[in-house]
Every structure is written in C-alpha cells, then in structure tokens.
Amino acid sequence: MKKFLALALALVMTASLAACGGSSSAPAASSGSASGSAAASGSAAAAADYQVAMITDYGDITDQSFNQTTYEACKAFCEDNGVTFNYFKPAGDNTADRVAMIEKAVDEGYNVIVMPGYAFGGAIVEAAPEFPDVKFIALDVAKGDLLEAGVNAAGEQYDYNPDNWDLNKYVDMSNVYCAVYQEELCGYMAGYAAVKLGYKNLGFLGGMAVPAVVRYGYGFVQGVDAAAADMGLTDVSLKYVYGGQFYGDADITAAMDTWYAGGTEAVFACGGGIYTSAVDAAKKVDGKVIGVDTDQAGVIAAYAAGEGADAATVDSFKSLTITSAMKGLYPTTYDTLTDVIVNGNWDKYVGQIATLGLVSGDDPEANYVQIPMESTQWADGAFTQDDYKAMVKDMFDGKLTVSNDISKSPADFATVITVDAQGQLKG
Template sequence: MAMSKFWKICGVLLLITVIGAAGCVVPGTEEKSAGLVVDIRNAGDSFNAQTVAGLNRSAEEGVVVPLLYVVNSDREAAEAFAELERKRPAVILSTGHSLTEYLAESARKNPDLHYATFDGVFHAGSGMPGNMMNVLFRSEEPSYLAGYLAGMMTKTNTVGFIGGMDIPAVDRFYYGYRAGVEAAAAERGQYISVERAVVGNFYDREAAKLLADGMYDTSADVILQAAGDAGLGVIAAAKESGTYVIGADRDQRDLAPENMLTSVTKNLEEAVYQTITEYAAGRVHDGQEIWLGIANNATGLAPLHPAVPDAVAEKIAELSKQIAKGRIDPPATAEEYAAK
C-alpha cells in the first residue's frame, strides 16, 4: 500500500459537529460508500481527526459516499455497526482498540462484507475474522528516534513515558522509546533513567497531568506521552513546569511551541484514504495484517524544537535512514526489548 510523505489535518469540523450524537450519516446512494465508526471515549482528538480526514478526502475526490458515525457509548457503537450492516458499504472501518471487538463481531455475522481496522488488537491467525484487515503502525521506530532525542536533551538524566493503557499499541511506543534513550545514554557514557506510568484510559487529562506533574517534580525533564486525549494533560504539565514534552500521533507543536521537542507521528489519514480507495476499486485485502513504518513514510518525527543541536538532528536523520533500511530494528514488546 503506497504512502505519501505528507498529510494534512482536515475534517475536524465534521468531527466536531457530530460529537455527542449517536451518529451522523450521509444518506446512501447508488454510488459506492465507505462506513467509518470513531469512538470519542478512548481515542485522542488527533487520532480521530486524521481518520475522519482520510474519509473526507476519499469523499472529496469522489471515491465514495462517506458514512460517518461518532459514538460515545457501547450502545451507540452497537447501533452504528448494525446500521452499517444494513447499508452494506464497500468497506466498514474503525480505529483503535475500543471498537475492534464490535468490528470483529459485525464481521463474523456478515462474512460477505469487508472490514478494516487501524491499530486494532487482533492479528492475522489469532482470532481476526477472515473478512477483516488490520493496518498497524510500527510506532516503535519513530519512538526510538524520540527516545534518542530525549536522551540527548535531558539535563537531569531522567526522562519519562506516560501511556494511555497497557496495550500492545502503547507498548510499541514505550519499548522503542526506552531503547532509543539507552542508545543516547551509551553515546553519552551516562546512565539515564526512564520512568513509566499508565493513565488507564485515553481521555482523563487530569489524571495524566497528575502523573506528569509527579515525574517533572522528581527530576524528569522530558516526557513522551502516548495517551491520546489524556496526553493533553501531560502537555499542560510541561507548559506549567517549563520542561519538555514529546507529542504523539500528529505534530502537536501548536499546543506548546516552547515545550514540544517533537512528536511521534502516524500518517493515519493516508492509510485510511488508501484503504478506502482499494476497497472501493474492488481490491480487497481481507485477512491481511499490514504493517506500516518509517520505510513507508507512514511514521516519523515532526520537526524538532529549535533548541535541538544540529549534531543531534543530523544523528536522528541518520538513525531514521538506518531504521528504514532495516539495519536498526527497535523493540516493540517486552520480549523483544529483553532480547536486545
């Protein structure tokens, strides 16, 4: 699946106008349609915005008629998938872990329909329905670069990581980040501590801020947040304490220009757009698990803070090339980390 180098955030207004409603549907026509369900409970605004942007783009280019449902409860999620089953679009999509089971249940009941999820919990050969595709991001790759950056920028030799939940998608951020910090520590000839905390969800900004406040108060001066909407609390803590933070999913510089070292980005808009285009054209990828990373221009780092020395920026660019060529393979799990 081809990936472009750049993406734009669009579709935010469409997302905002339907928040709080059970769903917003563009009436079906004889044209091909694509259905998308997003959950505002457990996914950050940037994650949702990118997903909706991919759907919007496919609609603007005349690929499909968009069917968008924004849900805020289990009941609404069930109703959204039931409605899409009746409308029978070319593909039914969802993002993140919270809707994966609903998507999979719908797929099992409707083997003649096609489904795709992004960063879902299923994997090919381990319970994923045969009419479902899972697009996954190698977040450990840009997180390794972020960890190296944090390790080179810390003055206290303590950095932090705050995730939303203990799930594989968040582990990818953490173990890649930790390995990158250790690469920087080895280069500096110093030990650098990595503190870790988990919010327990992706929406509680206050809880995330309390965790970040605790880390900053106990000497951490850089934190990578991988906590969705809750991560906004981490960014707020960085601004209050005058320390550094690393964003996630999209370039989050606009939220804290003075404090944002960089962001670990996922080109989710392009992935959604390409998936819809493929299915609308009849090129289905049922049962496939597709991994996207730096080599596909699907993940990476946002522009670096002006305070980052040129030598560090140049080293990060070189490390990125090494990852793309497969010469550096950052760990994504505890097992892979332990084996390094």
C-alpha cells in the same frame, strides 16, 4: 507525509497474517486517450458503488487524535472521489454499542466500514460475519485484539491462549483488512532525539497498556538508552507509568506535577487525550512534552494557550513540544480507500493484518512511522535532520534494530540508563 503504498507492498508483504499491505498506484493511461477516458469512467463508476462509514471508538471526531485523523482522511477521500460518507458515534464504550453502530451504518447503505483502534476487535468478530458483502477496514487492530474477544465467527466461546493462536479458526477475515504499526520504531526515534537534544530526566506517560502503547513505550526506552550509550552518559533517568485511561484528569495531572517538580524535564504523553495532564503540569515549570500518533506540536500549543487564544499566543507554546512519535493514520486510510474503491484492489488487502513501518531508507517522510521534519526541535551539533536521516537509514538497512517484545518490562531494555517503572495510576 508522502506514501507510496505500492512500494510498501512490494517490500514488506509476506504470506503470513503479519504481512504488510498498502495501496498501489492507479493504472497508467495517456491523457486524453480512449484508454484514459475509459479508466477514468471505470474509476468513477466503481466509486459510485460504494458508501464509506467511519465508526468512532472511545472519543469523537474532535479528539485531535485517532478518531479525528481517521475521520479527516475518510472525509477527504470521499470528497475527492464523489463517495458518500458519514461517521457514527457509539452510545457507549463497549462492543455492543460499536456493533450497533456498524449495523446502523449497514442498514443505511454503507458498505465500507472504517474503524480506528484496538477496541474494535470484538466488534469485528461479531459484525463482519453478519455482513459478508461489507468491506471492513480496521486501523491498529491486531491479531490479539480480535482473539481476545473470546468468541469465534459461529458465536462459540473459546479459551484465549496467546501462545496458541489460530486466527482463521476463530475469526472470519474473509471481508476484513487490519493494519497495525511498528510504534516501537518511532518511539525509539523520539527517545533518541530527546536525549541527543540535551534532556536527561525523562518520563513516559502511557494511556492504557494496550500493545500499541506498550510498543511506543518500549521503543522510547530503547531510544533513550541508545542515545545515552552513544554519548557516554550514565546519569540519564526515565520514569515510566500508564495512566489506565486515554484522557487526562486531576489525578494524572497531580502525578505529572510530582514528576516535573522532582526534576523530570520532558514527558512522552502517549495515549489519546492523556497529553492534557502532561501539558498542564509541564506549563507550571517550563517543562517539555513529546507528542504521539500525529505531529502534535500545534495541538499541544493550542491546548496550552487555552481556548480563544490568538495565533501569536498559540505560537509561543509550540516550543513546549520537543518532537512527536508519528504513525501514518491519515495516509493509510486515504490510500487504502483509494486502492480498494477507485483501483478495485480489495483482493490485495482482504484477510490480511498488515504491519506498517519503514518503506524507505532515504526519505523518512515516506515511512509509516517517523518523527516530524517540521516541528522537531533540531539543533546543530546535537541532533539534526541529517542525523535523523542517517538513523532511519540504519533502521531500514537492518544495522539498527528495535525490539517489539512487549512481554518484557521497561527496565529490561536499559543498559546505561535508570528506569523507574511505576505501574499504573488508575484502573
């Protein structure tokens, strides 16, 4: 995925905390010139001042989702730039254990802390003021995630009122940069593609009903509805449920068995490892799935094939995935670290909560939210890469808008389709 973060800054950075941020290009210098040598020397010296640590959230660095993608981006950046790197896994799934790992990392000399996922909201509120000289970079952490911690930088409790947020009053952002994504856009892309490719009985299986997952889901509903309207269809249906957790299990698989047996053709499995339940059910009836966060066609195929399967067997399962609703975790991480550490541009990021979405109407692969060019099951006369590019162009130009209002219900976005909202399976 190509990313030009300087362009992202120029196009979508605003003065509010909902502004978009990104990295800019390294300063230009002539090869072999004195200025070029000085710049290279300066970059190396700057990199030598930093050590990068990543803290995992619910899973670990083999989860084939958020943690693994962020870990791989951090590791690649550090190897490419000679920066010391390590990751730290909390003992438990709670703020106290996440803070403990942050403290351990800082005690060991790490001064850039990368954290993937909304669950770090409370840890940021507690740990960032404790270490003012440490740079905290958080992915998918929004204003609400920070404020829902219910405590300000002085350790004082306060009433959480989403209608009266004042981030600066309650959260010390003086050494924090957060990035969130417009998941509703790539959710829309995936839903629109699925219907155009011939699927009329669809499902959405979310993990936990956190804002990012809800935005994915509501975008998906809007995309399904828009495609059905464009095609003049009135018989498109969508089942909608949250699992209540970010992993699959027998209970969730049983629910998916019921869906597929009842005629559901494809399920958008949205939330960490919960895709395993959708895949387990889909395999039994030759159903389909839609991946999330990254291009999951290979991940889903490998899981479906089973441990130890040969390459040919894995490849035979790649048709299981129609497409994936992707967001740029890897390039956000790699390019932000480059701009902060190598280019010394921390001042462009600090204090910001950036909303990352479209930065190009002409090159879908340059955007922070997209569906994969390589693995999406394009079909001539139904939905092609050119059709997709035209849709992205309309989004970028404002001709096509997608709501991110998560206060609504899924059915509120349906105009020609039927939505069966089934609440939450567990928790």
